[in-house]
Amino acid sequence: MERTFCMIKPDGVQRGLVGEIISRFERAGLKLVGLKMVHPTREMVKSHYPSTDSWLTIVGEKTLNSYAELGLDPKTHLGTTSALEIGKIVKGWLMDFISSGPVICMVWEGNHAIQNVRRLVGNTLPISANPGTIRGDFACDSPDLANEKCRPIRNLIHASGDSEEARYEITLWFKEEELYIYQRADESIILG
Numbered sequence: 001m002e003r004t005f006c007m008i009k010p011d012g013v014q015r016g017l018v019g020e021i022i023s024r025f026e027r028a029g030l031k032l033v034g035l036k037m038v039h040p041t042r043e044m045v046k047s048h049y050p051s052t053d054s055w056l057t058i059v060g061e062k063t064l065n066s067y068a069e070l071g072l073d074p075k076t077h078l079g080t081t082s083a084l085e086i087g088k089i090v091k092g093w094l095m096d097f098i099s100s101g102p103v104i105c106m107v108w109e110g111n112h113a114i115q116n117v118r119r120l121v122g123n124t125l126p127i128s129a130n131p132g133t134i135r136g137d138f139a140c141d142s143p144d145l146a147n148e149k150c151r152p153i154r155n156l157i158h159a160s161g162d163s164e165e166a167r168y169e170i171t172l173w174f175k176e177e178e179l180y181i182y183q184r185a186d187e188s189i190i191l192g
């Protein structure tokens with residue numbers, strides 16, 4: 001069994017999508033083992049997203065790729081073509097946005113929980129997220145629009161990307177005693 005961390009960002013809370021999002025994970029057979037509403041500080045968000053050059057560069061490279069796909073010049077929107085610098089800009093926007101209102105923090109447990117939650121969440125860019133996913137069904141943002149407005153992409157939700165991230169994020173947002181052990185009534189059917 002795996003545990004993964006998920007956060008409904010301020011846009012998901014403000015659009016009234018909390019119940020809808022939770023029910024999608026529940027109906028897939030994942031077990032909710034931790035849940036709370038938090039208004040994060042900028043510092044909490046800073047700790048949540050990595051500050052390593054490698055993570056910032058990956059975020060920047062993904063941004064550069066989407067600009068190339070859209071045939072747009074990143075320098076016009078972001079003032080630079082350096083992946084690292086773009087990553088730093090995006091992280092600053094994330095710190096401002098996620099600390100701007102309450103969010104819902106959750107820990108989900110289940111078979112391949114990390115991969116299954118990411119599958120239900122969909123692609124980072126709503127414009128590329130498949131219908132049927134949370135981001136594909138409820139968002140339509142794109143990097144060019146977001147960056148023109150100097151804000152992060154409104155994609156409703158964060159979910160841990162791998163087991164190392166999940167371990168780190170669960171410990172950052174939850175105390176051990178805030179995570180619960182219980183049995184779902186349908187567990188034997190879902191898990192065999």
Ligand code: ADP
Nearest residue numbers: 059063090123124143146147151152153155158
């Ligand atoms: P994910 O949230 O799918 O794991 P990343 O870790 O790559 O995606 O990025 C973290 C968050 O940064 C994204 O969810 C999104 O809100 C924001 N973001 C990523 N790329 C951009 C971008 N080019 N412009 C604005 N915001 C972005």
